[in-house]
Amino acid sequence: MKIGFIGLGNVGGKLAGSLIRNGCDLTVRDLNPEFVADFVARGAKSADSAKEIAEKCDVIFTCLPSPAACSLVMEAEDGVLAGISPGKIWLEMSTTDEAEVRRIGALVKEKGAMPVDCPVSGGCHRADTGNISIFAGCDREAFDTVLPILTIMGRRVLHTGALGSASTLKVVTNYLCTVHLAALSEALTVSKVMGMDMNVAYEAIKASSGNSFVHETESQVILNGSRDIGFTMDLVSKDVGLFDEVAKRAGIPLELAPLMVDIFKDGEERYGPREYSPNIIRRMEDACDVKVLGKGFPAFMVDDEPEEKGYEVVVPLRSDY
Known part of the structure; x- marks a missing residue:
């Protein structure tokens, strides 16, 4: 399965890093050419536009800093919607507005593709090791299709229900x-x-x-x-x-x-x-007029747990489906 990833910032770069580290066929896109060059050096391919990513890949991730940034990447003339086609899946990993992800999701469905809102939780240090938690709001069919990919990127993967529920x-x-x-x-x-x-x-x-x-x-x-x-x-x-x-x-x-x-x-x-x-x-x-400091604490957090393959979190007695 060919995977596209748009947005290689502080969180996106770590999530995409888990994909390339585990041998996935990955194509990346970011406005910062240094971020892209780093991934290409590690074996990823690059694309000149979000449209190209959508045309070439089966699964397209976006991980961007704001709902407005995501909407621009999706709806621009050379955006994801211009290149996405039936049977493909778009996953929005940004922290975004549930109403906006449902609006964009409806446009994705019009193209015959499947939308997923797919944010993560647990800190950048866990995103770096593939041990972060992932929420996924989507149809069960889409969830089952992307679960093998999500378990590479995260440890605990929860299907939260319909599109927008994860956000x-x-x-x-x-x-x-x-x-x-x-x-x-x-x-x-x-x-x-x-x-x-x-x-x-x-x-x-x-x-x-x-x-x-x-x-x-x-x-x-x-x-x-x-x-x-x-x-x-x-x-x-x-x-x-x-x-x-x-x-x-x-x-x-x-x-x-x-x-x-x-x-x-x-x-x-x-x-x-x-x-x-x-x-x-x-x-x-x-x-x-104080400084709140201790002794011997780390300057930044590092996930010291070994990377483990993820799994679906099964919710007992759920009644939403």
Whole structure:
């Protein structure tokens, strides 16, 4: 099966890396020629347009920084829709708006192809090793077709239901990460101001009911001082904004989500949109005139688990199909 991958950025490059590392027939496309050259050196082919990728490949992945970027790549004159044909599958791996992915998905179906919204969760370090989790919203037929490819890219693969369901659950999980990060920024700063040893504070939270995936990863790079999780404040603002917008469309009166939007917009204004997202703690550090640091924590996260072939996560007692 010939696979095309459009978008070789911080996440996309790692996901596509798992494909080339495992011997897949891969054609890539990115606006950065250095990213493309790196993949060609590793055995991939390149394409001059998204249309060419869609014409040459059976399965087309897009992994782009925003819904607008994806729509442009799909609908441009030389975009994916101009080259896709019956029997092919398009998988959107970006964190995107569920309404937009369903709109584009309808256009893909008009071409006789199958759309899948297919975001990932678990951090860039796990994307790099093929151990990340993958959600897939699509018809079961499409899911069964692409599952062998998805299990190369990720460890836990969950069929979330119809097209758009994966994107909904992705913004839900990213929203929870955002809340955890904001809360940890306050909790760690309070611990520092109250004179706690920060290594002890880290282990206390880890051993307690207050623990979370975000604490076990992002707190480490916070306490190192690098704050490098491979994710930036503008992307957090986009993700939590998508969650807030989904809730607004559904008429759900949220309280925390608008606050998260304001906190990270303030962080962008203070430190720049491309500042690493864990550095949101600087708002607290600046207010309290402290530096929240520990000793011996890593500068960035590395997945130390061996790469394993993925599998479908089977949901007990599900009733959506």
